[in-house]
Amino acid sequence: MSIKQMEYTKNKELTLSELESYTKKIVPELEQEYQQISFVYESEGVVLGRIVGFIHWDHLQIELFYVSNNTQGQGIGTKLLNHVESIAKQQNKSYIFLETMSFNAPKFYEKHGYEVVGKIVNSPMENQIRFFYKKDIYI
Template structure:
């Protein structure tokens, strides 16, 4: 019996469940290569009258935390909520024995906010997007 070759399907709008299934496979591969089997989601959201007005989402694994989404609706910015969210992330990351938190931001987003919080730029990609920078930032959780 010959094995069939999988077909490539164009799927630009994958469901959250499909993306999660890919993440699970990615986590399994990483764990098999490193011995770290502690991948877990991390997230906090801001709600007002049942509506999401902000939040953070990411994961922890192998002693670090990565934030993939950080967002607060415009009317709630500069109100201390971003700091509160990040303080919650820091506390949870420490509880999970993480040594650092990583995130990516663009130069037109919130790099100054993250710097004030204690993050440092560890990589900068000029021209991504054109006329701006993609900035990878890290926060040390050392006491």
């Protein structure tokens, strides 16, 4: 017996497939769709913001979200966030979930109706907080 390293993307895909197969046996009525989402906001060929995530089961999860420093506060983040929220609504998902840090944008998410559902104090370093946010989607 041994534990060995495996290439991340392949291991992630195989693990997801195996978990989905297991889940389907236990809860066959649960939708097994896994849809990646990836959008950029650009102006004159320059990317000013990016958002990446996925839709799975009953929710949309935002994994990565970035707006360039020199354009923050100009509504780009709001436009990207509204765009993925509209996708969640169109697909009848129950909620949106994301993770952020106290030094990133917790006030931005709260301003847009996201609520803290969990936090880890002193992470990723002392005097910082890792936040987990959720926004219910109602059609």
